[in-house]
Amino acid sequence: MNKDKKVYKLCPKLPDPFDCSKGIPNLLTDAHYYFKTEILNASDLIYHNKKIELLKYINKLYPWEESFDHLVTKSYFDVRVFSEERMATLPWLKYILKHCVDSDCPYMNIYQEDENICILCQKVFYYIILKKKKRKKGYSLITAYPKTAKEYYNIATEKQKELVKEQELVKERKLVR
Numbered sequence: 001m002n003k004d005k006k007v008y009k010l011c012p013k014l015p016d017p018f019d020c021s022k023g024i025p026n027l028l029t030d031a032h033y034y035f036k037t038e039i040l041n042a043s044d045l046i047y048h049n050k051k052i053e054l055l056k057y058i059n060k061l062y063p064w065e066e067s068f069d070h071l072v073t074k075s076y077f078d079v080r081v082f083s084e085e086r087m088a089t090l091p092w093l094k095y096i097l098k099h100c101v102d103s104d105c106p107y108m109n110i111y112q113e114d115e116n117i118c119i120l121c122q123k124v125f126y127y128i129i130l131k132k133k134k135r136k137k138g139y140s141l142i143t144a145y146p147k148t149a150k151e152y153y154n155i156a157t158e159k160q161k162e163l164v165k166e167q168e169l170v171k172e173r174k175l176v177r
């Protein structure tokens with residue numbers, strides 16, 4: 001076995017999502033506090049030993065950073081709307097990067113799509129999209145979000161659908177709505 005490789009037997013336990021029943025204003029407060037303290041200036045937000053950079057400038061419409069906006073809103077008929085699910089699952093971003101990528105987490109599916117690197121946790125259908133920087137070393141965070149089981153199922157390949165059925169991932173998904 002490669003000694004340098006971090007070994008985790010199974011993906012242990014994702015952090016609990018924030019409580020969605022608190023309503024969007026409270027969720028936003030929780031998610032933004034988490035973003036500022038755990039993500040924005042984190043030195044350990046890395047992919048393959050290279051730093052993941054964020055868009056730190058303040059968004060035009062709201063008093064928070066552009067990357068945070070990408071993380072907590074989703075596109076709905078050309079408008080960005082708040083997504084409770086995205087806010088609530090924000091802690092999964094760092095957890096998956098830290099504990100699942102570069103480990104032998106059985107749920108990791110990492111693939112290239114055009115210029116983007118897609119990191120998918122098949123346990124909870126959480127996507128992290130990165131882009132390799134052209135000139136500088138490192139990566140940019142494009143976004144990260146959970147797909148609903150149904151959305152995931154619709155786009156899954158036949159093989160992935162079998163996997164979903166076999167592992168009953170749909171049932172396992174414990175996200176509070």
Ligand SMILES: [Zn+2]
Nearest residue numbers: 011100105107
């Ligand atoms: Zn994992």
